[in-house]
Amino acid sequence: LAVSERAQSGAIKAGLDSAQGIGIPEVPHVALGHRPGVRVPLEPIKPFPDPLCLGKVLEAGVRSSLAVDVGVGPGTVAGRSKADVWAFDSGKVVISSPRTGHVMLHLACYQHGFPCAQGPEGLVWVPVKVMTGQVAARHLAIAVGPTTAAAWRASVIARWPEVEPEVSPEEETDDLQWLRGLKDDGSSAVSCDPCLDPSRTFLSALAL
Numbered sequence: 001l002a003v004s005e006r007a008q009s010g011a012i013k014a015g016l017d018s019a020q021g022i023g024i025p026e027v028p029h030v031a032l033g034h035r036p037g038v039r040v041p042l043e044p045i046k047p048f049p050d051p052l053c054l055g056k057v058l059e060a061g062v063r064s065s066l067a068v069d070v071g072v073g074p075g076t077v078a079g080r081s082k083a084d085v086w087a088f089d090s091g092k093v094v095i096s097s098p099r100t101g102h103v104m105l106h107l108a109c110y111q112h113g114f115p116c117a118q119g120p121e122g123l124v125w126v127p128v129k130v131m132t133g134q135v136a137a138r139h140l141a142i143a144v145g146p147t148t149a150a151a152w153r154a155s156v157i158a159r160w161p162e163v164e165p166e167v168s169p170e171e172e173t174d175d176l177q178w179l180r181g182l183k184d185d186g187s188s189a190v191s192c193d194p195c196l197d198p199s200r201t202f203l204s205a206l207a208l
Contacts, residue, residue, distance in 0.1 A: 009101030015052035016086060016094050016102065020060065024048055052104065055090035058148045062086075065120055066095055069139035069178045078139075080120075080182050087148045089155060093128060095142070104131045105142060113156050117176040119143040125179055126152070139178055 017023055029039040064085040069078045083097040091107035107114060108127040117125040123143035130140065 005101060009103070012052065012094060012102040012104050013096075015050075016054070019048055019050045019052065019054045019088075020057060021048040052092070052094075053090060054086075054088040054092050054094070057086065057088055058151055059085060059087040059145060062145070064123060065143040066097075067125065067139075067141040067143075067179055067182060068137045070137050078178055078182060085142060085144065087144050089151060091152055091155070092131070093142055093144075105129065105140065106131050107152055108140075109156060113153060115176050116149055117141075117179055122146075124149050125176060127176060141176060141179060 027045055028042045030042055032038045032040060062085050064083060065080050066083045066085075067078060067080045081097065083095040083100070086094040091109075093105040093107070094102055095105060096102045105128040108129045110127075114126055119125040120143060122145075124146055125141045125143055126149055128140050128142050
């Protein structure tokens with residue numbers, strides 16, 4: 001990572017740790033003598049500082065996958081890489097990998113919510129956008145648990161129509177179709193689906 005990227009990654013990690021209470025001093029407690037192992041706080045427990053406005057954690061440090069499309073023009077060049085993922089009810093996602101450090105993403109809302117697609121190992125793909133840093137990619141998707149996707153969908157519906165679409169109508173036509181060439185084991189394949197552009201190829205060794 002470049003110096004600026006390391007600094008940004010460190011700031012995101014610090015915000016992530018703070019939102020989870022990592023490194024936050026514990027309030028004083030007193031033990032109840034008649035109930036072994038029970039400790040009572042001497043002062044009200046305050047919410048953990050959340051400088052990144054992440055919200056309530058839905059998934060913490062789950063080993064998952066990030067899919068990236070770096071194609072140009074009508075073609076698609078997509079690959080999948082492993083990353084540790086933290087997902088929050090705000091729609092924000094923090095990922096961490098040796099090559100990227102900590103990066104903050106956000107659920108990409110379409111005009112009518114957001115699409116989902118079957119992902120690896122029982123997970124589902126959802127589209128995301130980069131909130132910090134720069135990624136030379138046309139499309140991004142993260143694999144999350146079905147309960148996380150359901151919680152996000154319920155949140156979007158509850159806040160509708162206040163939710164501003166983050167994906168242009170032109171981008172909506174893709175609708176995660178570019179993921180169909182990725183196999184569950186992370187390897188690539190040239191799509192033979194007649195509904196897709198036969199010129200599309202897929203890159204399996206995209207290092208992130």
